[in-house]
Amino acid sequence: MKKQTKIILGILACIMMMAIVLMYKRHWFGAGMKPKQAAISNSDRVVVRDTQEVILNPKKESPKEATQVEFPPNGNNIEDFVPELYKIIMDAEGLLNNDELEDVVLVLRNKTDSTDLRPTLVLLKQPEGGYRLYASAWLAIGAAYINGDYQQYDSEDISIDQKRNLIISTYGSGPVGNRETRYRFIDNELVFTYMEKFNAGAGQQTRVTYDVLNRKVTVEDINTMKEDMPAAVSHGTLPQHPPYLFKELDPTTVFSE
Template sequence: MKKQTKIIVAVLAAVLVLAMVFVYKLHWFGAGMKPQQAAISHPDSVVQAVVDTPEVTSLPKTDGPKAMPDVEFPQSGNKVEDFVTGTYEIAMDAKGFLDDDELEDVVLVLQNKTDSTDLRPTLVLLKQPEGGYHLYAASWQAIGAAYINGDYQQYDSEDIKIDQKRNLIISTFGSGPVGNRETRYRFINHELVLAYMETYNVGAGQQTRVEYDVFNSKVTVEDINTMKEDMPSTISHDTLPDHKPYLFKDIDPTVVFSE
């Protein structure tokens, strides 16, 4: 019996040692898992921020659209630079004949040097017979901000020009929902009004181009089905409702026809 007792004691001792080793390892492996478990249970913890940093920083910001700044520009100036006040600088400019005279006018798009997400004013400067320029109008919505949501560039490229038909043409090109847009403004009865707009957008399986012929109150829509190999297109026409002239200084091209 003594021999059997010794054997039983030895076996129990071995089992006890193995159990202690198992508990020891389980403790340390469990400790190694605790930070991730804590991150799941407490999403506001510092560990969560460290573990999920790439995913969190890649999410789009949710800042709302900027309000129109309360800024007044000079009504007249001897040179173009006289209208570039405060923290603004010239981002784009165009020269040409806009109104009915033969004096070369200037259009400026200004950018706030301290905030790239600020709305950019577009200034129409009419050359005066006696020299210098008169500020006809400033639009805060003609082109929109260069950056949105903090650091997201809104357009891939953009351009303004005055063509030979005395149209002010503003073009923006962007991927995704923003799409491409061209707006044309022309002086009619001494007011600069929206004459034409064209938009182009690409969606899932479809491309859509819309022409708004404002002067003739016509809308033309072309839908292209990109899901089929031959990419068939359908064209439809509609009529714009009667409306007073869309003044350059007042309208937002992104929503003017959304109704």
């Protein structure tokens, strides 16, 4: 065999050995690797269909289960609806349903457990006097504290405006951010009509508004790293869905599922 042929065969043998080694490494060291996108759970996404995909702040803690509490269906005054274990921490008066009688909304808190979910009661004034319990919602506002001693919101407020909207507002720093939810009686049911969320992070502020009745979502991203703080606005469409009922809704997850 000529010397030149031996050299060529030797080179080919080396190339084959290197290929085998590379395939071995790729199989054993790369098999468990996944693209970075796979680490983002689908539960933390909201799809803005016309423009882009928005990734919301994921929830850090699983919600507590609602306490099994029976509220009376009727009462002569608002105190009749407050169990011994609870106290009123917020209240609002105004016209909610289609009559001209002033209704009341209460937010209660467990006296012995600040991390317990806080029920929100909607009491409808009756023509003959007293109130009727329309609904009790355990997820409308969330717990006051999480992890025992961490206050979830800096401030909170509930109100009934002149357009008969029940408005629940929470304000917090960090990942919690600010949130306003609105509800209105439509066809004798108190339904979710609007939500606005605002979050500020390193170099960016994001405001998202959900016009539930018209199925519109608007996302505004503000770049705070630049002096003129430019804003990028995107618009999208919410999927068709039956009315979201106040007594069943969890506003923290309604558009993250």
